[in-house]
Amino acid sequence: MDLTRLQRVSDFQWRIEPEGAMRVPAVIYADEALVSDMDDKVYEQVTNVATLPGIVRASYAMPDAHWGYGFPIGGVAAFDADEGGVISAGGVGFDISCGVRSMLTGLPRARIEERKQALANALFENIPVGMGSKGEIRLDDTEMDAMLSGGAVWAVERGYGTAEDLERIEEGGRATDAKVPFVSDKARKRQRREMGTLGSGNHYLEVQEVTEIYDEPTAEAYGLGIGNCLVTIHCGSRGLGHQIGTEFLREMAVAAAEFGIALPDRELACAPIKSEVGERYLGAMRAGINCALANRQIISHLTRGVFAELFPEARLELLFDVSHNTCKLEEHAIDGKPRRLYIHRKGATRAFGPDNKTLPAPLRAVGQPVLIGGSMGTGSYVLAGMKEGEARAFSSACHGAGRRMSRSKAYRTWGGRQVVDELASRGIIVRAPSSRGVAEEAPGAYKDVTAVVEAAERACLARKVAKLAPVVCIKG
């Protein structure tokens, strides 16, 4: 991105004043190297979002922003329904409520090492991954409805986890006001064999070791100690969410003109929140969130089953579950006054700071855990939401490293076997159904996640708590 087109507010904040059809400024949080490295499409997309009706304060891009669909991936924008604000299917994305959850195993790395191969094999055998995989759980129409309105609460009621898990999931594990009748038959059909499946692409299940602690009191509140291991799951709403995204993106692309919304890019397809299609999408999208929450809950249950066999002493307590493709109704202070806004986070994580009343008591003093996935070679981070984040970007932070190389180039550059062997030489076991899939997800295909989280911290979006290194990686 051409830096001369941006106003440098600080070393970690860049601003584009409103011009043309922009209603509000655009703000990018990143250091100079990260911004320079961003595609010009990010500039185009973050400024396009600023043209949408009812947008409040600014259109934001997180440090890991890259070229997305209408919205940049790493985009955050708030809309006021009472001011003609819109909801955008592209602003949520195809994988509704795709997200990350981490569970504390209570096991030190040395204990994992005793049975590492067996653990990798058992996880790979018990958790369906990759294209064409099928889940064991098949839902009839009644159970599908119950899952779509109940989310992780439904999953726990069916025996997949415990009530304690729900306190560690956004909204207590269930998006309220899901409107199940607005989920199409095709979306349901796509989900029929996909409950409890991980998917593919950048989705994974990892066993990780805590290798660095940056903030002792917060790490203690989170239960993180050097040398201890976690299990982290990255996946979303599977075929059901993809189909909801597909159908409403198409419908909104056609409907926007009827609402008199001039779209600078067709992919920005949106509709007024207070419109029939807007309300239908909100209801269906919330059902998609519940599908993702139920899915991650089921995969957690499968993981716990594997650990119970191999490590009977492990308990696998949920640290937290965050979603990074959502639109949520939240209260935020604008010019000192509370307003209820629809916050789109596309490839961005909610990052509530300390004292947020929605956080469970043990986390309230330190802020919400913000789970940042890296690549399978470079590790991941646990951050904590900061009070300043509210004013920065409606309490939002980055979500991952972001790709620096396309899938096809990665496949041309590395062989899957080469990647697996190289990681094995560093003590990281990778299990995946497809060698090509591993090559496309090679560590070198991703940006430096460390630079992304450093920028997030310096921009006061979220502060570093711990670094996690991969030990076992199950790739879809």
Place this chain on the structure above:
Amino acid sequence: MASSSSPRNRASNITGVPAHWEHFEHDADIGVRGVGGDPATAFEQAAIAMTAVIADPADVRPLHRVRFDCSAPDLELLLVDFLNGVVFEMATRKMLFSRFDVGIEDATLRATAYGEAVDVGRHQPAAEIKGATLTALDVHGREDGTWVAQCVVDV
């Protein structure tokens, strides 16, 4: 694996440019592009390009036939609907397709896709496709008489 000519080469009869498909780059995902002597052939090639995001189309045997229809207000949305129709059939039937017959008449598309059940060992599917998007969406005729049909697919 980034591009290929098609042995089923309708376009060559018209323009001398073989029908073919290719991929183009997108930060997070991948673009699929089909080229042919008419929109229908370009659509068929774009669908093969989409299969090639997952596996080598040459490894997918055209053993079973699946038919579906779609309609849209313009050719671009018709391409998106067609590709999303293929995504739906792949996802629900757990199949891959390597050959497509497409007919387009009055904004309605009739498709027949030929393929087989996913065999993880043989196909080595790299990723599943979540959906065809409106990003870099373009269907147009070129000066040489060929047609291009393209968009980014979300992986």
